[in-house]
Amino acid sequence: MIFQGKAITCQWLDDGLARLHFDLQNESVNKFNQLTLQELKQATENLQKLDGLQGVIISSGKDSFIVGADITEFLGLFNHPEEELRQWVDNALAIFNAVEDLPCPTVTAVNGIALGGGFEMCLSSDFRVASEKALVGLPETKLGIYPGFGGTVRLSRLIGADNAIEWIASGSQKKPDAALKDGAVDAVVAPENLDASAIALLKDAVSGKIDWRSRRAQKTGPLQLNPIESMMVFEGAKAFVAGKAGPNYPAPVAAIKSMQKGATFPRDQALECEATGFIKVAKSDVAANLVQLFLSDQYLKSIAKKAAKSVAPVKKASVLGAGIMGGGVAYQSSRKGVPIVMKDINDGALEIGLNEASKLLSQQVKRGRMDAAGMAKVLNGINPTLSYDELQGVDLVVEAVVENPKVKKMVLAETEKHIAADTILTSNTSTISITSLAEGLQRPENFCGMHFFNPVHKMPLVEVIRGEKSSDAAIARTVAYAAKMGKTPIVVNDCPGFLVNRILFPYFGGFQKLLSDGADFARIDKVMEKFGWPMGPAYLMDVVGMDTAHHADAVMAEGFPDRMSYDQKTALDAMFEAERFGQKNGKGFYAYEKDRRGKLKKKPDPIAYELIKQVSPESKEFSDQEIIDRLMIPMVLETLRCLEENIVATPQEADMALIYGLGFPPFRGGAVRYLDSIGLRDFIATAEGYADLGALYTPTAGLIEKAEAGGNYYPKSETVKPA
Template sequence: MIYQGNAITVARSGDDIATLTFDLKGESINKLSSAVVTELEAAVKALQVENDLKGLVIGSAKDVFIVGADITEFHGIFDKGEEYLVEMNLRVHDIFNAIEDLPFPTVTAINGLALGGGCEVTLATDFRVMAEGARIGLPETKLGILPGWGGCVRLPRLIGADNAIEWIAGGGENKAAEALKMGAVDAVVPGEALEAAAQDILARANRGELDYRARRDEKTGPLKLGPIEQMMAFETAKGYVAGKAGPHYPAPIEAIKVIQKGAGEERARAQAIEAKAFAKLALTDVCYNLVGLFLNDQVVKKKAGQYEKQARPVKQAAVLGAGIMGGGIAYQSASRGTPILMKDIKEDAIELGLKESRKLFAKQVERGKLTTEQMAEKLTNIRPTLSYGDFGNVDLVVEAVVENPGVKDAVLTEVEGLVGEETILTSNTSTISITRLAQNLSRPENFCGMHFFNPVHRMPLVEVIRGEKTGDAAVAATVAYARAMGKTPIVVNDCPGFLVNRVLFPYFGGFSQLVEQGADFQRVDKVMEKFGWPMGPAYLLDVVGMDTAVHAGEVMAEGFPERMASMAGGNGKSAIQLMVENERLGQKNDKGFYAYEEDRKGKPKKVTDEAAIELVKSVAKEHREFGDEEIIARMMVPLCLETVRCLEDGIVDSPAEADMALIYGIGFPPFRGGALRYIDAMGVAAFVELAEGLAEELGPLYAPTDRLREMARSDERFYSSQAQG
C-alpha cells in the first residue's frame, strides 16, 4: 500500500501500475471536503517518491466518481475572505498540477457522476475512460461561482473554447456519448469493462501508441486560437449567455471572461486568473444565496426522504376530476411510472383530461425525450373511467374537483366508501381547510391535502397539508407519491391558504394598496420583474385568474381579518374585484390587467389594454409617484412578514422549507434566496425599522411580529452562516 487514508487509498499492482481509489468512509458518495483535499495532497506526494511506476489509474469504489466539493463547507470557507480563497484555490491547483506532471501516464476511470471538483480531477489526468451510464459536468455557475480548480483552464484546451463555454456557462450534466463526441473523454465502455479499458490505455501509452506528453503540452500551453477566432468565439458567446442568464446571475459571463483572459497564457498564469475570479464571485450575495438554496434543498430532500422510509408505496393512484388539472396530474403520475385512474362524471371532461395528457406527452416526443412507442406505452398508464369500479385497488386518491367545499365534501365522502380501509385520500385544494374537509370522513387519519401548482408538469412544488386528524401514514404516503411523480413535497400544517397562498396574498394586498394610491400597475410590474420575479403582480394575477384571486382573497380575509380584511374586495373598490365585475378574468378569457393574443407558438402574449388602464384608474383614491425602492418595499414587506408568521405559527417547520416553498411555488427570485434569507440580507433590525415605518401609514399588513422585534433587538438571524434550516 502506497497510501491509506479515510477517503483515499493508493495501491500498487504487480505490473507497477498504481491505483488511487476514492472511497469516503461513512458516506454513500465521494465529495472533495477540505479533509479529502488534504488526503489527496498526501497521496500525490506519496506517488511522487515511488520508484519505477508505469502509470496511475484514478477511480472510485462507490456508485459515483466524485459529486464535487463539499458544499456544506462553502459558507464557512467563503467567510474567510478573498485572499484566503485565492490561496486555497492555488493550493488545490498545485495538487492537481502534481497529478498532471507525474512522470508516467495517468488515466481516470469515471464510473458514475463526476461533477464540479470531481470533473476537474479527471481533467488533470492524461486520459479519461467513462462508463456508459456515467455523467460529467461543471455545475458551479448554478451556485453563483465558476470552476476554480482548473475547469476554466483545462476544459477549453481539451474540447475547444465553444464547447467548454457551453458546458461551463450552462452548468449541466453531460452523458457519456456527448462527452466522447466532444473529446472530453477518450473511451466509453460498459461499467464492468471500465478497469480493463483504463489499464489498456496505460499499456498503449507505455508502448508509445498514445502520446501522453503531447496531451500534457496541449493542456498546459496557451489555447490554440487566433485573435479573430478568439474574438468571434468569446464575444458571440458573451452576448448569447448574457441573454440566457439575465442580469442577476453574473457567474456564466465571468466564466467566459476567465477563459478568454487565460486563453493566451501558460498553465500557471491562467490558473491564477481563474483563482482570483472564483474568489470574487464567492463573496457575492448571489453566490451566498444560491449556495444557501442548494443547502435548503438538501434539507427539504432529507425530510422528504425520512417520510418516504415510513411509507407504503403507491402502486396504483387515482385522480377525481379530469379537465386541465386532472389531466396534468394524470400525465405527471403516468410519465413517472405510477398507473393512474382518471375519473369524472362527464365524458367531455375525461376527453379534455386525456387531450391535456396527450399534448404533454407529444411535447416530450417533439423534444426527443421520448419515442412515439414510449409515449404510447406511458399513455396506457392512464385509465379513464366514468365509474368507481376499479377503485378497490387504489392506494392513493387525489381529489381535484372544483374549488368548492360542498362539492369536495360530497366527492370525498362518496369515494371513501368505495376504497380500501388503508387507501389514502388527498385533496388538491389551494385554500379550503383540510380539517374542515375531514369533518364528514369516517377515516380522517387517512386524509390530507396535496396541493399541486399550475401548470402541474412545470411547477416543482407540492404542498402536503396535515389537518388536525391527519395521521403520519397519510402524510408519508403522500410525500412518497409526490416524490415518485418527480415533485418536491413540503409538509405544512393546515390554515387558510396553507403556506404559499397565505404568503402570496399579502403581496397582492400590497399591490392593491399601491394601485389605490395611484401607482401605475404596468410600472409596478416592471419594477418587480427587474427585482427578479418572473412576472410582476398584475401579470401574475392574470395568470392565476382574477376570479380565483378574489375567492382566495375572501378565504384569507375570513381567516386573518385584522391584516387581510381589505383583500376580500367585497365593497367592489379593489382593482381585482373590479376586473371580475367587468368579466376581465385574465388569461382564461384573454383580458385582465392586460389583453392577450396568441404568439407564433400559440402561447398567450400580453399586450397593453387601454380599457384595463382606465378601469384601474377608477379605483385610485389619490395620485402619487412611487420610487422603485418604495414599490419594492411596499410589495416585499407584507410577503416577508407573512412568511415569518407562518414560521412562528408552526405552519412550516423551518426557514429552509419556507424559503424553498416560495422559490418552487411562486417563483421567488432564487438569487435572493427566499423571503427569510432576504430579511437576513437586509438585516433583521433594518427590516423591522422599514416595516414599522410602513405600518404607521398602511396598517397591520406591514406590522412586524413581537418575536421579529425581539430578534432585531438581540441581533438574531434566521440562518447562521454555517447552519441551514
C-alpha cells in the same frame, strides 16, 4: 500499499502501474471535502517519490465517481477574508496540478457521476474512459460560482473554448456519448469493461502507442486561438450568455471572462486568472443564496427519503376529476412509473384529461426526450373510468374536483366507501380547510391535503397539508408519493391559504394599496421584474385568473380580517366585476392575443386604466424602492407569521416553497433569506415607516425579539480553515 487513508488508497498493480482509488469511508458517495483533498495531496506526493512508476489509473469504489465538492464546507470557506480564501484555492489548485504533473501517463475510469470538482479531477488526468452509466459536467454556475479547481483552464484546452463555454456557462450535465463527441472523454464502454479498458489505454500510453506527452502539453499550454478567433469566441459568447443569464446571475459571464484572460497564458498563469475571478463570485451574495438553496433542496430531499422509508410505497394511485388538472396529475404519475386511475362523472371530462396527457407526451416526443413506445407506455398507465369500482387496489387518491367545499365533501365521502381502509385520501385544494373537508369522513386520520400548482408538469412544488386529524402515516405516504412523482413536497399545517397562497395575498395586498394610492400597475410590474420576479403582480394576477384570485382574496379576508380585508373597492374587484378574468378570457390588467407560435402575448389596454380610476382617480409617482418595500414587506412579514404559528417548520422550507411555488427570485434566496440580507433591524425600521398603511406592515413579535438579540433566521455558516 503506497498510501492508505480514509478517503483514498494507492497501491501497486502489475507492470509498474499504480491505482489511485477514491472510497470515502462512512459515506455513500465520494466528495471533495478537506479530508479527501489532504489525502489526495499526500497520495500524490507518495506517487511522485516512487521508482519504477510507469502509469496511474484513477478509480472509484462507489457507484459514482466523485459527485463534487462538499458544498457544506465551501459555504463556510466563502465567508473567509479574501486573502485566506485565495490561499485555500491556491493550495487546492496545487494539489490538482501535482496529479496532472505526475511523471507518467494517467487515466481516469469514470464509472458514474463525476460533477464539479469530481470532473475537474478527471480533467487532471491525461485520458478519461467513461462507463455508459457515467454522467459528467461542471454545474457550478447553478450555485452562483464557476469551476475553481482548474476546470475552466483544462476543459477549454481539451475540447475548445466554444464547447467549454457551453458546458460551463449552462452548468449542464453530459451523458457519455455527448462527452465523447466533444472530446471530454476518450472512450465510452460498458460498465463491466470499464476497468479493463482504462488499464488497456494506460498500457498503450506507457508503451508509446498513444502520445500522452502531447496531450498533457495541450492541456498545460495556452489556448490555440489567434487574436481574431479569440475575440470572436469570447466576445460573442459574453454577449449571448449575459442576455440569457441576466444581470442577477454573474457567474456564467465571469467564467467566460476568466477563460478569456487566461487564454494566452500557460496553465499556471491561466489558473491565476481563474482563481481571481472565482473568489470574486464566491464571495457574492448571489453565490451564498444559491448555495443555501442547494442545501435547502438537499434537506427537503432527505425529508422525503425518510418518509418513503417509513411507509409502504404507493404502487397505484387515482385522481378524481379529469380535465386539465386531473390530466396533468395523471400524466405526471404515470410518467414517473405509478399507474393511475383517472375517474370522472362524464366522458367529456375524461377525454379532456387524456388529451392533456397526450399533448404533454407529444411535446416530449417532439423534443426527442421520449420515443413513441415510451409515450404509449405512459398512456397505458392511465386508466380512464366512470366507475368507482376501478379504485380497488389503489393506494392513494387525489381528489381534484371543482373548488367547492360542498362538492368536495360529497365526492370525498363517496370515494371513502369504495377504497380500502388503509388507502390515503387527499384533496387538491388551494383554499379550502383540510380540517373542514375531513368532517364527513369515517377515517379522517387517512386524509390530508395535496395541493399541486398549475401547470402540474412544470411546477415543482406540492404542499402536503396536515389537518387536525391527519396521521403521520398519511402525511408520510403522501410526501413519498409526491417525491416519486418528481415533485418537491413541503408539509404545512392547515390554515386559510395554507402556506404559499397565504404569503402571496399580502403581496397582492401591497400591490392593491399601491394602485389605490395612484401607482401605475405597468410600472409596478417593470420594477418587480427588475427586482427578479418572473412577472410583476398585475401580470401574475392575469395568469392566475381574476376570478380565482377574487375567490381566494375573499378567503384570505375572512381568515385574516385584520390585515387582508379592505375597506374600499379594489382594482381586483373592478376587474372581476367587469369580467376581465385575465389570460383565460383574453383581458385583465392587460389584453392578450396569440403570437405566431400560439403563445399568449400581453399588450396595454386603455380599458384597464379606465377601470382602475374607479378605485384611484388620481395618479401618483413612486420610487422603485417604495414600490419594492410596499410589496415585499407584507410578503416577508406573512412568511414570518407562518413560521411563528408553525404553519411551516423551518425558514428553509418556507423559502423553498416560495421559490418553487411562486417563482421568488432564486438569487435572493427566498423571503427569509432576503430579510437576513437586509438586516433585521434595518427591515423593521423600514416597515415602521409604512405603519400608516395598516397591519400588513406591522413587524411580528418574533422578528422584534430576534432583532433585539442581534440574531438572524439562517445560522451563519461555520468557517473552515484553509487546507
